[in-house]
Amino acid sequence: MTVVDLGMPTLPHAPRGVGHLRGNRPFPDAARDALRDGQLRANLGHATSTIRAKRAAVVAEVPDWEQLRAAGKAIKAATMARLDAHLEELERQVTARGGTVHWARDAIEANAIVTELVRATGVHEVVKVKSMATQEIGLNEALEAAGITAHETDLAELIVQLGHDQPSHILVPAIHKNRAEIREIFLRTMPEVDPGLSDDPRELAMAARAHLRERFLRAEVAISGANFAVAETGTLAVVESEGNGRMCLTLPRTLITVMGIEKLVPSWRDLEVFLQLLPRSSTGERMNPYTSLWTGVTPGDGPQDFHLVLLDNGRTATLADEVGREALHCIRCSACLNVCPVYERTGGHAYGSVYPGPIGAVLSPQLTGVEDNASLPYASSLCGACYDVCPVAIDIPSILVHLRAEHVEAQKHATPEAVAFRVLAKVMSHPRRWRMAQKAAGLGRLLARGRPTMPAALPPPASRWTQSRDLPTPPKETFTQAWAREHGS
């Protein structure tokens, strides 16, 4: 475990070696490869522009959207301010209604709890509802190691699983695949599928229906995440579209729900805010096709054995940061991914974590400790589009800047950038030095040979800047020189 001491309480981060919160290389390296993939960029451009338009249309028709947003933000802040008390209340209510609550310090413990619960039922396969928490902790791999097969049932998760791929988007994990690529995966991996299958999305969806139908009907254990949990009533909520969630939440005898400790809301009334904010921000619908709400166990209706696993895995470490804790307000709608100019071009894999895009760039480094995801806070142009669309108004740009500062503070040795800025500060604090520096910079005009930008091949260390950016040619005269010429000194 890694612990960063910044004068704040030191709490353990998500452990290394398990789960999917860390990439195997820095963002700029991974992004460079992604940018070379023309098909990926075309797929992402098409999908994100589609969803942006849909979201904008359904948000515009809600006259009190900003009031809902403010309420959503306040509810989440209120939840975090008394998180311990709300979790204890949730535990009481779920237990009183016949459920069993488990607590997991981290991914390793959560995986062990779930594996043991499945083992106790004696089955060797489970059906799964799409869940970010179980992706985060690498539950499928842990189950596989114990000889248990986990069948993903969400269409996009199924595509990712069958293609031995990684998810690249919070809402639509297979967003990087187009219909032709999905058809190819189905033809290759579904033995029963009609070889004449076309790439019409309707036909592809029907193939998935046929593929999973039998699995749903025979499933004895299901594993889900949760979009919300209501502390006051012990109610859990899963928001979905296809009906695969309902199948998993309704038909098996045993249901195991893995939920991050930040997903709860204090009162039943709070759902009236989030059930308006989430669907419109997420799929751009007025309401998603299916929302399931359940409280413990209901005799004669649905699973008779219900387990709720509450997961920390770096969340309390995030909570300890007064600026960064706002990232825990996220309701996983993915609107920030769809508007992000960086995400739209690189896709989700470059972020190396199951949480990509702007929210991932602030959440992943806090869950793992910023040094384990040090390049992510820089994976942004700070344009602020993510903040504008966030349904709970998380100030992502400010958290990014905060985490960059944290990363810089944590450096034992001065980086070239830090040295450069230190020199610059010295120069700028003396008028004479500054004028001399400006004159020296004017020599750059010789290198530019009349072009508006400097040549890309400047010598190191300046090359690290000019590799990916244009450096403007210095002007013929500085502002102060021009002022003196026109107005007299």
Add this chain to the structure above:
Amino acid sequence: MSSRNEVLARIRTALGTERAPVPEIVRDYRTTDERPAEELLDVLVDRLEDYKATVLRCTPGEIPATVVAALDTGLPAGWAPADVVVAPGVPDPWRPAGTAEDDGRPAVELADFSATVVGVAVAIAETGTLVLDGSPLSGRRALSLLPDCLVCVVIADQVVGGVPEGLARLERSAPLTMISGPSATSDIELSRVEGVHGPRTLVVVLVG
């Protein structure tokens, strides 16, 4: 220390001993809808149809014939009443002759039926949402899930304007299912396709 106590202790450490006051939650968003009932029904129909559900409107006296018409719409010609299952609390006049009643058989056996007829707990006009609450009228959750065609009978006074009014009317501890159109997916290129694992056909009989 148990995991439970350790996680709770970590939260207390994270929040510090001098805790900030809990922020006030201002609920100045819309919580009621003053539009006339007739207008709300029109909004509901518009939203349902937007999501590719079929809506048949009728008077209370016309319910029996309209439920049959709904099944005619959702099922292939020549459907048999024995292929239709109704929730145990569905009133007799709503049940076409010869339909089966959900008698609590193993849930997976409900997959053998072609269609289901149920009532709802509440309908939310603005989002085109029907809420089933696991009562005898709505039936257990599997009933409205496995057969491929779902017929929901909605009475006009069950229709509210927005989400806050709808949630306020519900029994909180009941197993609740909010349904907005037939099952759908946007997972392929983010284009919406109706009909995946849940009922591919949704027909709403709107009474009043």
